[in-house]
Amino acid sequence: MPRNNRLVFFALILVTVVAAILGILSSPAAASASVSVPPKIISASPYTGMLSGWGGETISVTFEPATRNGRPDPLVENRCDLWVNGVLAKGVRRAVSEAPYGSTIQFSNFPSVPKGTANFHVVLKTKSGQKAEKSWSFAATGEKVPGLINPGLMREWSGYIVRGIGWTLYITVISAVLACVFGLIGALGRLMKTMTFRAAWKRHHSWAYMAGHTLRMIPYWLATFYASIFRGTPLLLQIYLIYYALPAFIDYMRVHSSIWDRVGYPGAIVSGIAALSLNYGAYLSEVFRGGIQSIPKGQTEAASALGMSRWLNLRLIVLPQAFRVVTPTMGNYFISLIKDTSLLSVIAVPEILKRAQLVGGMFYDYLSPLLVAAIIYWGLTIFFNFWQGKLERRLHRDRARA
Amino acid sequence: MTAREPDAIPRLPVDPPASDEGALVRIENLHKSFGELEVLRGVSLEVHGGEVVVLLGPSGSGKSTLLRCINFLEESQRGSITVGATTVKCGGHGRAHYESEHEVRLQCGMVFQDFNLFPHLSVLENIIAAPRHVTGSSKEEASRKAHELLEKVGLADRADYFPSQISGGQKQRAAIARALAMDPQLMLFDEPTSALDPELIGDVLGVMKDLALSGMTMIVVTHEMGFASDVADRCIFMDGGVFVEEGPPEELLFHPKEERTKQFLRHILPKPGGEESPSNGAK
Numbered sequence: 001m002p003r004n005n006r007l008v009f010f011a012l013i014l015v016t017v018v019a020a021i022l023g024i025l026s027s028p029a030a031a032s033a034s035v036s037v038p039p040k041i042i043s044a045s046p047y048t049g050m051l052s053g054w055g056g057e058t059i060s061v062t063f064e065p066a067t068r069n070g071r072p073d074p075l076v077e078n079r080c081d082l083w084v085n086g087v088l089a090k091g092v093r094r095a096v097s098e099a100p101y102g103s104t105i106q107f108s109n110f111p112s113v114p115k116g117t118a119n120f121h122v123v124l125k126t127k128s129g130q131k132a133e134k135s136w137s138f139a140a141t142g143e144k145v146p147g148l149i150n151p152g153l154m155r156e157w158s159g160y161i162v163r164g165i166g167w168t169l170y171i172t173v174i175s176a177v178l179a180c181v182f183g184l185i186g187a188l189g190r191l192m193k194t195m196t197f198r199a200a201w202k203r204h205h206s207w208a209y210m211a212g213h214t215l216r217m218i219p220y221w222l223a224t225f226y227a228s229i230f231r232g233t234p235l236l237l238q239i240y241l242i243y244y245a246l247p248a249f250i251d252y253m254r255v256h257s258s259i260w261d262r263v264g265y266p267g268a269i270v271s272g273i274a275a276l277s278l279n280y281g282a283y284l285s286e287v288f289r290g291g292i293q294s295i296p297k298g299q300t301e302a303a304s305a306l307g308m309s310r311w312l313n314l315r316l317i318v319l320p321q322a323f324r325v326v327t328p329t330m331g332n333y334f335i336s337l338i339k340d341t342s343l344l345s346v347i348a349v350p351e352i353l354k355r356a357q358l359v360g361g362m363f364y365d366y367l368s369p370l371l372v373a374a375i376i377y378w379g380l381t382i383f384f385n386f387w388q389g390k391l392e393r394r395l396h397r398d399r400a401r402a
Numbered sequence: 403m404t405a406r407e408p409d410a411i412p413r414l415p416v417d418p419p420a421s422d423e424g425a426l427v428r429i430e431n432l433h434k435s436f437g438e439l440e441v442l443r444g445v446s447l448e449v450h451g452g453e454v455v456v457l458l459g460p461s462g463s464g465k466s467t468l469l470r471c472i473n474f475l476e477e478s479q480r481g482s483i484t485v486g487a488t489t490v491k492c493g494g495h496g497r498a499h500y501e502s503e504h505e506v507r508l509q510c511g512m513v514f515q516d517f518n519l520f521p522h523l524s525v526l527e528n529i530i531a532a533p534r535h536v537t538g539s540s541k542e543e544a545s546r547k548a549h550e551l552l553e554k555v556g557l558a559d560r561a562d563y564f565p566s567q568i569s570g571g572q573k574q575r576a577a578i579a580r581a582l583a584m585d586p587q588l589m590l591f592d593e594p595t596s597a598l599d600p601e602l603i604g605d606v607l608g609v610m611k612d613l614a615l616s617g618m619t620m621i622v623v624t625h626e627m628g629f630a631s632d633v634a635d636r637c638i639f640m641d642g643g644v645f646v647e648e649g650p651p652e653e654l655l656f657h658p659k660e661e662r663t664k665q666f667l668r669h670i671l672p673k674p675g676g677e678e679s680p681s682n683g684a685k
Contacts, residue, residue, distance in 0.1 A: 204495070209495065296518075298514060298516060298518040299518060299520065301475050301514070301518065302512075302514060302519075302520070302577075303520075303532075304474075304475065304507065305473055305475060305507065305510070305511070305512035305581075306507075306531070306532035306536065306580070306581070306584055307504065307507050307508045307532060307536045307537075307584060308531075308532060308535065308536055309504075309536075312535050312536065316531055316535060317520055317531075320522050321520075321521065321522050324522060395522075397564070398522065398524075398564030398565070398567065
């Protein structure tokens with residue numbers, strides 16, 4: 001028995017010691033003293049390459065947020081300070097914006113701007129007293145930007161925004177051509193309906209004819225469905241659908257067939273062009289249909305009396321005349337198309353609006369770059385209007401000399 | 403109204419007797435209706451090569467429809483149409499049917515009441531469009547011929563004008579030249595002068611007369627009685643979708659037999675044929 005007692009005694013001691021060690025290691029009280037992450041400044045604007053001189057624009061400091069005891073340790077706005085050339089900037093407006101991936105504090109509304117060089121020093125303080133500091137220098141203009149619009153920013157960044165015209169025009173031209181093709185096919189499909197089923201039966205009383213008639217109606221149904229679906233849903237939604245849903249569809253198909261491995265996901269540009277051309281094609285199909293139907297019946301009759309086939313009739317007589325009728329409306333749609341390329345900024349196509357947004361985000365000043373973008377779009381449409389007028393005068397050459 | 407009843411109208415025999423081989427156009431028992439409305443009720447007609455036939459009749463009598471049925475601008479339900487060597491049985495469909503329709507069309511030139519020139523093409527382009535693209539002539543060949551035709555219709559100096567820049571009479575003459583450019587064997591005129599100012603009618607009728615004298619086969623729907631009596635070999639009076647009376651112009655215009663014809667001519671002609679002045683009780 002004593003031997004047994006001793007064994008039990010040692011076993012109890014062992015268990016107690018192990019439990020104690022485990023308990024110490026896992027105790028929250030022991031950890032809390034050591035885990036604290038101070039804020040870390042990642043970058044601060046203005047930095048080299050943004051502007052040629054600081055004129056009192058908003059200063060933004062991007063940082064990784066602080067934590068203490070595993071909990072967020074937020075910045076306290078009015079305890080964060082900015083010194084310019086060793087002078088504490090008083091009366092500066094501060095704003096903290098937080099995002100899941102990081103945070104930014106902005107200083108704006110500076111009372112004065114030094115000339116020559118501005119030496120910035122920023123101190124960020126958190127609720128629990130953690131600190132981060134950064135010093136940097138930047139050239140300063142000595143003149144405070146007066147009001148809403150920042151001419152310096154516009155001057156220095158409009159070049160970047162203007163370079164977006166390339167993408168805008170590229171997308172507009174390709175989409176316009178494709179939209180015309182889709183529109184024409186759609187319009188011809190819509191015009192394939194020669195008569196109703198009732199009329200066809202009354203006329204021929206033949207099941208064979210009705211079967212043929214049903215087949216001949218298929219293009220009409222397809223075209224009607226196409227026009228209906230693309231005119232009946234928002235363009236923005238179509239852009240999202242093509243850009244985000246098509247890859248999902250391709251993935252799904254890859255499960256079934258290896259052929260789909262060769263099909264890549266459409267990029268932003270391709271998706272954008274597809275969405276714009278399909279959407280505008282649907283609208284143009286109605287425009288073309290109206291144009292074709294506006295040509296007097298006598299024209300077609302005269303052409304058939306001369307022995308022209310339906311295709312010749314369409315190509316030589318109806319379409320050229322219909323084209324003259326629809327040019328003003330088509331011009332309208334193309335101006336609209338130029339402007340709607342801006343919707344592609346949502347899928348990060350680097351066209352005019354996307355660039356303006358990027359610049360705005362960089363300086364926390366959206367007004368000036370967006371104004372630049374607006375002027376560019378306006379200029380483009382004026383330019384297009386001019387050419388449209390020329391084209392119209394050319395198409396109506398018979399009206400020129402009277 | 404009684405005249406419209408089918409039984410009240412004495413019809414010509416459905417099969418014309420003594421149909422010789424020289425007939426260029428042969429229409430047999432043609433029926434055409436727009437929905438419930440019967441426009442042609444069994445029309446038969448034979449036209450010989452070089453013959454000029456004038457169709458007369460009140461509006462709605464079916465004369466324009468008959469003309470449009472001959473080159474299939476309207477689809478007729480029953481009957482058959484023969485032009486030259488091609489016969490088409492009406493009411494059919496399918497490839498062979500449409501091909502023979504096309505054959506017939508190529509042999510018919512048509513002139514419309516409202517010209518139907520193509521406004522986006524110049525006069526010359528209007529004329530050469532069909533020869534170039536349908537029969538495949540070269541541009542030079544077609545243009546040379548077009549200039550000849552323009553010379554013939556007196557429009558040599560208007561070749562490069564657009565239809566909107568020339569007068570109605572000139573338009574109609576250009577339309578005649580356009581139809582002639584396809585070398586038709588038969589010319590169909592659908593009230594060619596009805597849309598023209600009175601002083602412009604003469605030019606167009608002159609061209610048509612020249613054409614008739616040159617031996618062209620023509621079927622003309624017109625209200626120009628002068629033209630009918632001068633140029634026509636045969637006049638046909640239509641009413642209610644059938645031929646009421648048929649004969650040489652001097653007979654039909656000035657000594658009509660049928661009451662309905664007399665009634666119609668009384669409205670059209672300033673002096674209805676010599677002593678045969680209308681009596682009040684004619685109705």
